[in-house]
Amino acid sequence: MLEDSVNRTPAPRTRLAAVASVLLAATALTVPGAAADSDAGRPTAAQLTAAHSALARADIGGSAWYTDAATGKVVVTVDSTVDAGELTTLTEAATTPAGAPEINPTTGILTKYVAGGEYIQLPGGVRCLVGFNVRDSADVKYALTAGHCTNVGDVSNIGTTVNSSFPDNDYALIRYTDQSAAQGSVYLYNGTYQDITSAGNAIVGRGVSSVSPTGGLRSGTVVGLNATVNYGGGDIVYGMIQTNLCAEQGSSGGPVFSATQAIGLISGGSGNCTSGGTTFAQPVVEPLAAHGVSVF
Structure with a gap:
């Protein structure tokens, strides 16, 4: 897993x-x-x-699919x-x-992006990225990341996993040990930060961005909604956002955003930031609603 x-x-x-x-x-x-x-x-x-x-x-x-709202046609991506x-x-x-x-054939192999991240060191040498920092009504702060990175109770370098949902969904909440460490912005890997002030739903054709230590700041668009992704081995996730963003190993859990709005958490995909590829994201509004937390 x-x-x-x-x-x-x-x-x-x-x-x-x-x-x-x-x-x-x-x-x-x-x-x-x-x-x-x-x-x-x-x-x-x-x-x-x-x-x-x-x-x-x-x-x-190695397959994923969604329905194109404009044509009513089923669109199948194969690696x-x-x-x-x-x-x-x-x-x-x-x-x-x-x-x-x-x-639609896609470059490479559909896989969950787990390895080479900088932000979260998890048991077993797994490293993923923080997507967005969130807080509950008591102002307790958490990091949102990908569920396939974590198990409930996992202790990482930033805190303890209090919820992990994978497969079906792909998100997790990690409660910060140092509450002051959580900041309401995304590092853009160019010396600047993007403030995140709200969360929203993906829209086909909408421009989105992602960041990672290996790929830096990348831009793309939302291609499809409500995609199902079969990573193999029984790891199937539903309701994903399909994008043409590039991503690489170590990007799991990373942020997908549009200006100041949080959109999704990187789940996986295929290809890389040299040849291009396909990237799937967990809609961020789902874990926010499920656990009563919000971006800040």
Whole structure:
């Protein structure tokens, strides 16, 4: 659960060629009786629910999916470990009477980003980042980070984990030992800080930023909402924000923000800040509401 990366081997060149051929055929794939032209219209809510359920039952690590609100189409992201047969399974699972899904290959391997962080040293040599500092009604201060980094009761270099939610969700709260250490800002790795004054929901197309010791300050956009990510090994998270931000090992728990507004906590993704990639984030409003805390 706390490994640096999912132990899966990248696909060989021949497998990638086979996957490419399946991608070319994907748009022609329909379920029996489905209309073959644009008159089929948008899928219904029930059909989309059925498609998401079928994707979950397929249980293929290295895949993630969400529904594009603008088109009603299921969008499936696959990493380099998904072979041609698995891709066919995913395509069939996500096909509705309105048509086949959109299939998007992504660079590298989908993994939880755990290692190389600076801020939180956890048992077993795990290091992650503080996302945002929060406080409760009694002004007790906590750090928000990724749930896959922690277990309840873990003692780190900044405090003790009092809540950890992973899989399904991916967030955790660490109560600061030194309450004065918690500051309501994000370090931008350029000698300056960004004040965080509120929390909000992600919106498709909205510009967002992230920071990490290895990648520095990075900018991108929100690509999709309510994404399901299967990291493999039973580690499946729901309701994630999909972005085109780059992130690298050591970014887990790190902040995703828009100007002064907290948006999410980095869960994982694929690629890096050289080649680019896909990054998923836990919406920050969920742990805030669940535990009665707020950014400051």
